Every structure is written in structure tokens, then in C-alpha cells.
Amino acid sequence: MRYLSLILLYFITQIVFAQEEGNHPLHTKDVIEQQKWVDSIYNAMSVKERIGQLFMVQVMSENSDKVNNEIVGLIKEEGIGGIIYSKGGPYRQARLNNQLQVASKLPLLIGMDAEWGLSMRLDSTYAFPWNMTLGAISDNKLIEQTGRQIGEHCKRLGVHFNFSPVVDINTNPKNPIIGNRSFGEDRDNVTAKGLAFMKGMQSAGVLANAKHFPGHGDTEDDSHETLPTVSFSEKRIDSVELYPYRKLIKDGLSSVMVAHLNVPSLEKRRGFPSSLSKHIVTDILKDSLGFKGLIFTDALTMKGAADYVEKGVDGITPKTLTKGGEIDLMAFLAGNDVMLMSENPKLGIAKFIEAYDEGIITEERLSHSVKKVLMAKYKVGLHKYSPTGLYNLDNDLNRIKDDILYEELMENAITVLKNKNSLLPLRDLETKNIAYIELGDAPGSVFYDELKKYTKVHHIKADKLDGLIAKLQNYNTVVVGFHKSNDNPWKGYRFTQKELAWLYEIARTNIVILDVFARPYALNELRSIENIEGIVMSYQNSKIAQEKSAQLIFGAINALGQLPVSAGEFFPVGSGETYNSISNLGYGLPERVGMDSELLSRIDSVANYAVNNRMTPGIQLLVARKGKVVYNKNFGYHTYAKKNRVDFDDVYDVASLTKILATLPILMELEGQGSVSLDAKLGDLMEGYKKSNKKNITLRKMLSHYAQLKPWIPFYYATLDSVTKKPDREYYRSKRSKEFNVEVTNTLFMRNDYKDSIREIIKESELLSRLRYRYSDLPYYILKDYLEGFYDKSLHDITQDRYYKSLGANYTTYNPRKSFSLKDIVPSEIDAYYRYKEVHGYVHDMGAAMQGGIGGHAGIFSNANDVAKIMQMYLQKGFYGGKRYIKAETLDKFNTCYYCEKDNRRGVGFDKPQLGEEGPTCGCISMTSFGHSGFTGTYAWADPEEEIVYVFLANRTYPEAGKNLLLRENIRTEIQRLIYEAIIE
Template identity: 35%
Template sequence: MKKIIACIGTFFALVALSTQAKNPYLLQTADRSAMEHWVDSVFETLSPKERIAQLLVITVRNSDTPQNRKTLQRLIQEQKIGGLLFDSGTAKDQANLTNYCQSLSKVPLMITLDGEWGLAMRLSDTPRFPVNMMLGAVQNDSLLYEYGRAVGKQCRRMGIHVNFAPVLDINSNPRNPVIGKRSFGESLKNVSSKAIAYAKGLESVGVMAVAKHFPGHGDTSEDSHKTLPLVPHSKERLMSTEIPPFKAYIDSGLSGIMVGHLNIPVWDATNTPSSLSPIITRELLCDSLNFEGLIFTDALKMKGASKFGNTALRAILAGNDIALNPSKPEEQLNSILSAIEQGKITQQAIDEKCKKVLRYKYVFGLANYTPIKTKNLIEDLNAPEYDALNRKLNSEAMTLLRNSQNLIPITHLNKGRIAVVSVGNDTESVFQKTITLYADNVGRFDDSNPLPSLLDTLKHYDKIILAVHSGKAEHRARIGRICQTGKAIVACFLSPYQMNRLSHELTHCKTLLLAYENTSLAQEYAAQALFGGYAIKGKLPVSLEGSFKLEEGIYIPKCRLGYAIPESVDMDSWILSAVDSIIAQGIKEEAFPGCQLLVTRQGTVVWNKAYGYFDYETHRHAVATNDLYDLASVSKATGTLPAIMKAYDNGRIDLNKPMSKYFAPLRNTDKKSLTIKEALLHETGMPASLQMTSVIIDPNSFTKPLIKRRKSSIYSIQIGNNTFANRNAQLRKDLLSSRKSDRFPMRIAQNLYGSKSLPDTLINRIIECKLRPSKRYLYSCLNFVLLKETVESATGIAMDKYLQQNIYGPLGMQTTGYRPLDRFPTERIAPTECDNFYRKQQLIGYVHDETACFFGGVQGNAGLFSNANDLAKLCQMWLNKGTYGNERILSPKTVELFLTEKSSTSRRGLGFDKPDMDNPEKSPTAIEASASTIGHLGFTGTCFWIDPEQELIYIFLCNRVYPSRTHDALSQLNIRPELFSTIYRSIKNHSK
């Protein structure tokens, strides 16, 4: 009794509040006088039958064929119907047919859409937004408003005036066969707020929102497409659960409502569908809830209504304004005409509804109808702004339901092995490919791997990422057995209800991420979520019996780079795409055969593309984003410098102390007082480089000078611009050999090995180098050779191992390192120079720089190989003040010191190059770069730049020295700075 009294109170409160219902927003925006003038002028031209026809919207085929055009012509010119609902097809066909139909119609047609998840629900060549159940997990309702605006703008572009969305049904029945994922969930508050936000977004751009399915289809066990579903609940339940979202929608001033085909005995005991029931449509919706907007029936051809006959007439009598898709429109029109003659309905009632429809047509802009412009239609519908929003919605919906061992985000990528297993998909899935952006060396498996052998293989892995793309019976055992390993991190690409049917199989998984759908974007952002590329914020929009409660969801903050598109971080894709032309010109001019370009902003990679080929001649290998390039002197700032930073951070070195304190061979030399800081700033007085010819060329192997400025028969080997070497010169046999042995263990190149004494020979020659009289700035590779020796002496560890343990491994930089042939095939490494002098071979995987080369490939000035994606992780760690992937790599103070310290006499920073603010025309960066920008160039055609003020990272890798170092078109064409400038220009509202 208390429940009944309470609900009766709720009902009367609802009725009382209904007087506060707003006049629909769309009508409020119109010039009332102009609108009424147009409505009256059109109305007066219509015959009684034509006025009735304005109340019919008919579903038509979306196929631009001569036969379909004839059908549409009859429908419009003979039956004079008021509106169209196109079924599935393409945007191009629908646009052409809309223009055709509008050209035939006496009164402009109302074009409608059944687009619950955007145009893609009906149009195949448009963006596919998430279904409502997934959106129900999003915690930021302003995104739903933006989503509504986006769909509204797409509708306007397509000449669509009405969208049959949002779904306002509370899906409280998990076994509901027709609503399910179409609902925002089971929370009254969540469904209401999201639906209203979406609807307001639609109507903010002049597209009518139509909420459905009044008075609530969420708790039914039958499908109204197939039968008339029974809603067995009491009035109290309906008024407290199903009706409030519609009441809130009406009070928000929104314009359209669709009445569903439902049998609700407590309101209408005649077994009449709610869409045809005056009690439900007129008395409840119009009178009690005071809805003044446009009322549509659900499609009258559906089995839930069609068997009742004369459906259009009954719909109008019930209080609907629009009869949607009744069968046999001509018969329906004649039936209503007869009803007028028989006095069952008045002409005045028809006229009022006709004028009501015409008012909305005026609001839609049909008083000044213009055809759809079909030029660039598909491009406009798929504009980057929609992609950016779609990505944001997907990322915000990801819901972490279990994380009992705190495995998410996945950390310590350098410790243990990771396997990725897809069930119901393959190793080429978007999910698996996205994971390789974070962990390139994972084991990848799918349904093609027999379960017994797969389980044996998985024993050798420490973490198993299990991607569940299917809940079919044939996959359940596989899912359950893998979860029983106790190592499974599950990403589930199913609806919450589908996932809950696997509750037994998922019992043993300690980590569970719900991605809601199996779309490409859901897979991409689930993978990113697992590794911390985006914060995980979603909350479960429904309860799952025996498993999870409503609004469960574990928040995980962002801790790694994410991947999106430029618009996601307020950049313009169209402007940024100009880099494609710059690079194409560079390839055409043979500045380089191919390259990688990466751009990140605000912790998000927005451009990560590969261009061209490894070579000019064969085009056998198109560059991929996971290929490796020789970084040349970029190694100074991304190899030696991070090692110095880490050693400084650990108190192993003091920047103001001489290198000789740590590297003993310097102590009794003229270099004993040179400090680490001076070396980082290139202010030591060291010469620019070591003349390798004086060390490794046998002086007895040739006569005449070694080098000349002109080519001749003897001086036939070009080693630089206008520099040619004596072809008779040979390497010293005491230092180098063509065969590996105990005496010559160090690999220098293919079929070339260095002696045990070679590194000491080179170091001694560097130590013996004569210092210049002044310590004034001079860029010197030898400074960084000494820094490498210093850091190794201070830490007691070889620098490459020190970097792997402390920097590259924790950051997940799996392609970055020295001597890449120890880890990667030659097919993944870009070739550099064809060295006809020292190594007499095409260099692939062996460092181009001769100093680093003859040290065995690991040196402070060069030697590092990487792809752009992994370098971005190091750069982002610096921008994060020393953290990445939930791991502290460096202290904030250390990072701040190295990123901000600058020479008082040159543009250089501590190991970094910087912009030349005094001479911008000589600056290695873009002119737009801020003074705080840091980075470095590399001789092979590489560079990276970080602008902390814009949270911007720019990385360009190429092999411009292929096949010869004399290729200087890269510098002549100013490509690297021009690419950087283009990136700045693409930043919205950026000015300098």
C-alpha cells in the first residue's frame, strides 16, 4: 500500500510539473510571424488529401536505380506523402535520391533517419559511432552533447531533418531481445542525462531529436518487430522507472517523441498497441505530460502494430502527428478521408496536425530549400573532427572491472614475456597490431593455434593478454582454459550481457577490461588502455547478475603515449598533411629514398607514418613504422645523454667535476681538468673529430697522398664532397681482419673484425689529440666519446647495457639500441652508405659513423638505431619530468636541469642542441620553435625536437646518406625545418 501511495504521489507530482513543460526548443528559435506566414501560404495550396499526406513518412529503398526512381516518383507525385525514411545504403545514393525526390515534391519533404549510432546505422560510408550501451559507460555527458552536435551536422550535410534517436528506454531486463545495447543502460539518471545531452546536441544545429520508445520498451521479453510485447508492470513501476526519462526530456524542451508498439494492460486493457492507444498517446503523453512537440509512431509495418488494420488512421486518432511507414500508403490516405466523411475524425484535427508538421518543416529550413551539394560529400561526412570525437568516445568508455593484481596498466615491459591471444579473431587484428606500439616483441596467437599446443607454449610467458572477440559455444573452452593459467589479462569485445554469459569461463581471470564492441576503434583503444595510453574512466551502465554491480569501474590514469589523430589535440589534419607533399618532394629530388615522421602533442601520437622505400633502385622494401634507422649524432642526445642523466641522478657523477675523476686515463694529460658539463656543452677545446685514416689505414699500402680534391684513376673513391681517396690504401692488418678469431673478436662490418687492441688504440689516439687554445664552443664528436668512457667508468657497466637496463627497457623502447643485427634481421634496417673505402660494402645494420664503427658499434657520438615510435617514448619521459609507464626513470630535478640549462656563449644546452634565437635563419629548428626547445640533428638525415611549451615532439628519420654521404639535398631543400614549421602551423590558435 505504501508503494502504491508513493507512486500515486509521484504520478500527481509529474502531472503538476507538466505545466512547466517547455515549448519545444526548435520552435522557440523560429521567427513566429514569418513561420506562420509560410505555413499558411503552403497550407492553402493543399487539398484535404494532401494535408493528410503530410502526416505520413514512408520508408523507401536507398538505391539510385531507374526502377527505384519510378517508385519514388509515384509515391511523391501521386500520393503526395510528407516525408521519407531511407533504408540502408550509401550516402551518395541517398543524397542523389533526396535531391531527386525534393525536386518532384510540391511541398518540401521531411527527410528522416533511423540513426541510433549515427548515420552509419543506415549509411555504410559514414563514421560508425559507438552503440548506446557503450556510451552509457562514458562519465562525461558533455561528450554526448558533442556527439549529438556531430551527428546533427552530418544530418544537415545529408539533407536529413529528423533523427529517430535517442533511445530513452531503461534496459532493466538483460534478456530484452530488441533493446539491449541500444539503451544507455539501466540507470534512470544515466539514461536520462545522456539521452538529453545527445538530443540537445542534435537540436542545437537544427535537427529534430525523436526520443523512443514511449512509454518504455526496456523491460520486455519480446521484439515489437515480430509481435506485440507485453509490459506487465504496475502503474507505480511505470511512473517511477519508465516515464521519468521521457518527462525529463519533455521538460528540457526537446521536440520529438516516438511511441512504441507495446501492450500495457494497466493503462489500456484492450490489447491495443501504445502507438495506437489514445489513452497512452493522447491522455498520458500529450495531456498528462504536456508534450507539445511532434509525435511519431514506431514503424507501422512492424508486427507489433500491422495486424490491427487502418494503422495510419488509428495512429492519428490516438494522438500521433506522424504515421511512420504504414503499409499501402494510398489505402491509408483513403481510409483517413473516409473517416473524415464519417465523422470519426474532424477536418480541423487533420488541419492542425498538418500545420504543426509544416511549422517544423519551416524550422528545418525548408521554406528556403536548397539541394544537397554532392561534391566532397563523403569527405565532409568523414571529416577528422568526427573521427576525433569517435575516438574520444571509445577511449572514455573503456571499463576496467577487475584489476586484483594491479596488472593494469601493464608495466615493466623489460621484465618477463608477454603473449597476446585472440579468440574469435586473428593475429592481424587491430587489437594485436596496436599492442605492438607498446611491446614489439610479444608472442601473437589466434584460433589457428591448437589449444593443447597453445597452452604448452603459454607456459613460457609471464603475462597473457586474452582478447575475447566471440562468446560462441565453440570458443568457451578455449577462453576458460587460458584464464585458468592465472596469467590472463582479458579484454572483452562483447556487450556486458554477452560477457556475463562467460562468467564461469572468466572466473579465474584477475584482470578484466570491457570494451563493449568489436569495432576497430574499440580494439585500438582497448589495447591503448591496457598499457596506459589513455586513462580508463568508464563505469558499467548495467548490473550483471552474479558478477558486477551497476556503475562498477576502476579508474586508471594515463601513463604512456596514446595514439589518435591531430584533431584530438587541437591540431588540423589538413594543414599537417602538407608534410606529405614536402616528403614527396624530398623523395623525388633524391634527398632520401624513404623516411619515418612522427608527431606527438600533449602526450598523444597524432602522426606516425612511413614513406618511400629503403633504396632508390629496387623498391623492394617499402618503409614501415617499425623499421630501424641509423640515428647518427642523434645518438648523443638519446644514448649517451640519458646515460649521463641516470648516472647523475644516482649520484654517480658530478657535472662540474672533471671527467678524469672517473676516467683514469685522462688524469695525467692536458685533458685532466675538462669537466662533464664542458663536454656536454662542447666547450672543452677538443678537436671536432678523429682522423680515422691516420689510425686504421696502413701507410705502407699506398704511395702518393692519401686524399686529393679531384677524381682520377688512382683517386677514384669519393669519401666526401670534392674529396677522393687513394684506391690502393688498405686497412691495417694488425688492427683489422676479414676473419673472426680470438685475436680479432670484434665485429666491425660484414667480413670485417677488429682486434682486441683496437678500442684502446683509438682511445689513446683521442687522448693524445691536441687541445685547441680556446675552450670556445666547437661541436666535437670526441667530447661524447669521452663522456661514454666516463659514464662506463662511473657506473662499472657498459653503456649499452646500462641504457637497456635503466632507460630503454623500462620505457619499452624495443627497437632502440646499438648493434641492431644482434636483434633484428637486415630486412628491417634501412641501409646507409655504400662504403667503398673503409669497409668496402653496402652498410646495413652497421653504424655509418666511422668512429663508432671501429669501436665495435657502441660509442658516445653515434651507433644507436631505432624507429621513431620508440624515440618518442624517451622524449615523452622527459616531458613527463622523468616518469613513463608508471615508472620513475629520472627525478624531476634532474630532468629540469638538463632540459633548461644552456650555455652562456652558444645556443647549446646540456647535451642538447637548441634553437638559435639570435640568428633564426641559422637555427636548426623551425623559426616557430620556442626558446625552451631541445633536440639534435644526425648526419644520416635524422632529427628530433621537443618543445615543452607546446608539449610537442617531432621526430624525422631517414637515410639521406644512401648510397653516398655526398647527397646533401636534404639540407639544400631545408626539409627538416620546413616539416617542423608545418607542424607548428597545424596547431590551432598557434601564433608566434
């Protein structure tokens, strides 16, 4: 019977504790074991040791050993219960943390202000955006994930309490200490964000701390410098400032920090700090709100706190007890559990002991707080303490998953506040002449570089306003970036009067998009927005914020954000216009699109191998998946002289990629319009071919390289002197004239009429003896003539007007010397057989050179980013940037292998994967994929099934074409194999 009674008692106890666990935020699932541990530790402690648990001392891990030795003294002699870290790197903190824990008889409770996570990045950026930025996000699942990942950071570093989330409702733009640390001014939004953040962090095993109770949001004073006053009525504070606390407490908030504030409606004593107010801490927080978790004071070292000691509290004055430690005692008697950053912990502990001996602190009151501290220690695992591991700490605090989340957060936060006439996202790029103006005192170079990925954008500078306005006359769209420091959330954010004056004048004369990389309150300075067509709030000036904002302006990502605070007279809280992306290429991390960064980085070694072994002087390399560029790197130099490193803005001679970048898209457009058919015959399309031996050749066969056309005709060879083998004066001159006007190089001009000779040579050329697959350039000579005749303009003008300008492919052109500096053009060869000089800025292909640099088969110069745009347009079935260029069914026709059964892998114009063992791909790619390669070492390939675009640009022909080592060692296809091995979903 006695045995059954014990069992019954056990189950009743379990039920009682389980019920308490649901209400007590510091209870664990094994609450009985927790209680046993707490009681055993408490009972084994002396009074001094118990009191020591209530003190959390500030430690700066960057400080000298002397200072840290003082902390060790407090740990050993005073038995303090915890430390709060500030300043100093994670490695130093981890090492010091382990040292301090060893010095402590009972493991220390570690706290930290890690509101935005921890980072070991070299640029000293924080791991995640400020709370104000998070407040603009509608999807609170992202906020919860942020809380969790910050919690994981803390746990990895041995931090048990993170003093966040800030749930102050920031209704005062002039608040110097909250500002960016608040989720905003709407109580429901702040509450939802705070709750999500809390849940995420506590799910990682790190205890949350809501601050600053009862509400620090509406004050213009810095609580680190004085005692700010919050002068609202009790009713207002109850309905607004306390609102988040009710919700978070109900859902298991672990701790609260009481603010250093003067709140007259809640504390009648004039100028009395809230952290010392029994009415605020005990009557309201503990009794009225029912909070059972740990209560921390704000820093007791804050200026002004000591001024109120003489006023006493509950009969305790300096006359009652000896001098020293009064602030700590007053805070404890007010109801706080942990004295945070006491000015003199040793005196404070002595004061507590004296008060305990005098009966001012009762045993019940002492055990109430000390046991809560011990419960927290058990909950975070300090009953089974293990040191913080130092191995791989940098990687653990700088994870890919954190970078991914940062990207997602910024994409969801950036807010479009004004969008007159649906200016954003920018479309019809062929009609836009865009300038970028940089305002503010922080760099905007990342933003500018990202803008340039979408179209031609010029950075305009001037010392005086009138000079700037004069320069802007050539532009019809101006992007003004207002960039302020991202070093910390308290940095300045205001426009200067000069900047405002310039902004108003720029907007008066131009279409303007203002992009603000600072807190929203910067907009308070604006007195008029009438002439500003677009306003974007990007919140921060971090690298990712700048990148994502540029992508949003050009429609690569959706516009989703909503303003978390009111910003001036024009933008109330909740403002924000949304729009969907227009299918432009975006830029992001591989993991966002199901690829592995580490696996993808193996490409580096292959590219470096090619450069180091002189297979090509340099390489531009790009990989995109699912509409995002996830790998974009440059290797090597323009030449082996190693003077100019390969840059993103450099242009390469793409050789035969011209076929699919210039001739083919124009032809596909005509096919979609019904102007031509794949079954159309040359004799029907072109008058000159009606009686030729090629009159019955169809476009389908010709572009599939299945038309018995000769592979290549060396047109230039017939124009060389038979003895010297140099350009014959019959055909060339060293200076331009009316008769010799075809510019082969800047010192070699061909006779105008020889272009007609080339046409005749092709038309009269014999066909091969039998029908079989033979790659040939001749179809593209023929189609160049056809297209130029159809449109009555050069292929250069056709491609620019119909494709490149609207695509924003501003690095793609024939004859790049007319548009680019030579330092931005990669040379292709030192020609010792025709031009007898370095081929730099002129097309490498001799036949295209003899056509003035404009060939249907060769002549295009471009960079990897532009080539990717065109390939992505193909991948998206002819749609890009909000515009349809080619019908989807047309692309399907051209991306079809019509003669595979004849051992011909080619599509119509496009190359296709090999049918056997050897071919143009890695053999690990889908048969629906398509692309092309070029003689200079270039390669572009797209795969609809995996949604991959791969671009490889090189000048392997420099200094001489020689042996194609890139091809021999399968460099391009080996990289393609690594791309596919990096796919993880």
C-alpha cells in the same frame, strides 16, 4: 481608440503565443508568423492533400529508378507529407532528396534513423559510437555535443527529423532489437543521456524523436518479426519505462515514436499493438504526460500488425468501411499523427478520406494532426525550402571535429571492470613479457599494433589449446582481445564455448588482461573471473576503440568509464575502476592538442620531395604535442631499389642521436645521484687521464664541445693497407677467432686489442691550439669507457637495463642484427672505403664499428616512436610511464647554454637553437628547446614551451654519403617550420 485596442490585442496575442511556445515543442520564436503560415497552407489544401501530410513513406536511396518513380507517384498523386530514408549512401540520398522535393507541391518532411550520425568513410563505420557506449560516459556535456553534431550531419543532408534518441531502458540482455541502441538500464542515466542528446540535436535545428514509447527495453522478441510482450505492471512501467519521457517532454521534446509492442497492463485487449492503442497513445502519452509534439507510429509494416485489424478499434471494423488501409486508420484514431511506413499509403489515404466523409474522422481531429505536421515543417525551415547542396558533402559529413569527438567519447567510455593488485595501467615494463591472444570473429590488428607502440608484444597463435599454453610459458602477461563485428549494433557478441574454455585455461596459467570489444552482455557468459586479473570493457571494435583501449592499458589516457548495464553476476550497473594516466605518449588527432590537421599535412609534400629527389631513400617522421603523437608517417623505401617500403617497425641507424639517447641519460642519472658533477674533471673521474693533457677538462666543457678536443679522429684509416686501402690482415680477419673477436661486419673481425689502441690515441691526442666551439665525438668515446667502468657492464646492457626496457623502447638497441630481421633494418650505405660491402644491420660510423657496434657517440638503432618516447621523457623533466628517470633540476642543468656569450650555442650534450642566422633549427623555435642531429640524416628535437617533440629518421647516406642534400635544402628544418605553422592555439 480602435487603434489602441488593436495594439493591445496584438500584445496580448503575443503573450499568449509566447506562453504556448514554452509548452509546445513545435512552436518557433516567431510563433505568430508560424501560425499564419500553417493556417494559410492548411486552408488552401483539399481534404486529400491534408490527409496526405500524415503519411511518411520509406525510401531506400540505393533502390532502382523504378522504385523511386513509385515514390514520385505517391508524392504527386497522393500528396504524402514526408519520407524516411534507409540504406544507401549520402550522395545518392542527397540527389534523390532534391528530386523528390521538386516533385512535391509542399516541401516534404524528411526523417531518418541516424542514431549514430552519418558517415561517408570507406570502412563504413558510423560517425559516432553506439548509445550503449555513450551510456558509460559520466560527462553528459559530451553526449549533448554528440547530439548536436549528429544534428548538424542531418541538417547538412536535408534531414529534419532524426528518429533518436532511443530512451528505452534496456533491462533485458537478450533484447534482440534494442541492446546497443540503449543508453543502459539505469533510468536516471538513460534520462540524462537522452535529455542531453535531445538538447544537442535540437540546438542544431533538427527535431528529436524519443523512442520506443512506452518502453521497448525488456523483451526477448524482435519487433520486426513479431509482436513482443512487455509484461510489467502499470506501476512499474510508470516509474521506470515512462520516466525518461516525462523529463524529455518537460524540456521540449519534439516527437515520440510509439512502439510495436503488446503491453497487457496498459492495453486490456489481448495481443493488441501499442501503436494502435488509444489508451496508450492518447490517454497516457497525450493526456497524462501532456505531450504536444508529433507522434509517429513505429513502422506499420511490422509483422503481426495486420493480425489485429479484425479485432477493430472504437467500433471501426472492416464491416464499417471498405477493405484496405485499416491499420493506418486505427493508428490515427488511437492518437498518432504520422503514419510511418504504411504498407499501402494509397489505400491508407483512401481509407482516411472515406472515414472523414463518414464522420469517423472529424475536422477537428484532422486539423489537429495536420497542423502539427505543418508546424514542424515551418520549424525546420521548409517554409523557405532550399535544396541540399552536393558540393563538399563528403567533407561536411566527415569533419575533423567529428573524429575529435569520437576520440573523446571512447576515451571517456572505456571501462576498467577488474584491476587486481592495480595491474593496470601496465608499468615496470622491464619485468613484463607480454603476449597477445586474439579471440572472436573480427580483426584486432589495430589493437595489436597499438599495443606494440608501448613495448614488445608478441601475437601468439596456435591451432590447439595445449600448443598455445606451451607457447605462453615464455610470457608472464597475456592480453586477450575479444573482437566482435562493429558493422552494426545488432551483430553477435557472445563467446563460443571453445573460446571460454581457452580463456579459462589461459587465465589459469598466466596473468591475463581480458579486453572485450563487444557489448557488455558478452560478460554474461563468464562463469568465473577468479583467475583473470584485469578486465576492460571497450564496447565496440572500431578502429578508434581499439587504439584508445591499448592506450588505456598502458596508461596514456585516464580510465573513466562506468558500466551502463549489469553484465553477468560479477559486474552490476555502475561498475568501473578509475585511474589517471601515467604520462606515457598517447596518440590522437592534431586538433586535440591545438594543431591543424590540414596545415600539418603539408609536411607530406616536403617529405615526398626529399624522397622523390633522392635526398634519402626513405623517411620515418613523427610529431607529438602535449603528450600526444599527432603525426606519424613513413615515406619511401629502404633503398632506391624500392623493394621494401618504410614501415613503423623498421629501425634506422640514428648515428649521433646516440649521444642523447644512450650516453647522456645515463650520465644525467649519475649527476642527479651526486655520483658525478658537471664541474668534475677528467683527471679526477678516470685514472688514465690523471697525467694527460685533458686532466683539467670538465664534463660541462667537454659536453658543450668547448674543450679544445679534436673534432674527429679517423681511427679506421690507420688499420687499412697502405697500398690497397683495404682492411689490413694485421688488424682484421674474415672469420671470428679468440684474438679477432670485434665484429665490424659478419665478414670482418677486428683484433681485440685495437680497442685499447683507440683509447690511447684519444688520450694522447693533441688539443686544439685555442679554445673555441668545435663539435667533437671524442667526449663520448671517453664517457663510454667511464660509464662502462662505473657499472662494470657494456653500454648496451646499461641502456637496456636502466632505460630502454622500462620505457618500452623495444626497437632501440645496439647491434640490431641480434634482435631484428634484416628486412626490418634499414641499410645505411654501400661502403667503398672501409668495409667494402653494404652496411646493413651494422653501425655506419667507423669508430663505433671498431668498438663492436657499441659507441657512446654512435651505434644506436631505433624507430621514430621509440626516439619520441625518450624525447618526451626529457620534455617531462625526466618522468615517463609512472617512473622518474632523471631529476628535473638535472635536466635543467644539461639543457643550459653555458657558453652562449662565447658564440657556442650548445647545451651539455644537447644541441640548442642557433644564436645567429644559421643553425640546426628553423629559427622559429624557443631557446629552451633542445635536440640533436645525426650524420645518417636523423634529427630529434623537443620544445618545452610548445610541448613539441619532432623526430625525423632517414638513411640519406645510402647508397653513399656524398653530398648532404637534406642539409643543403634544409628539409628537416623546413618540416620543423611547417610544424610550428600548424599550431593554432
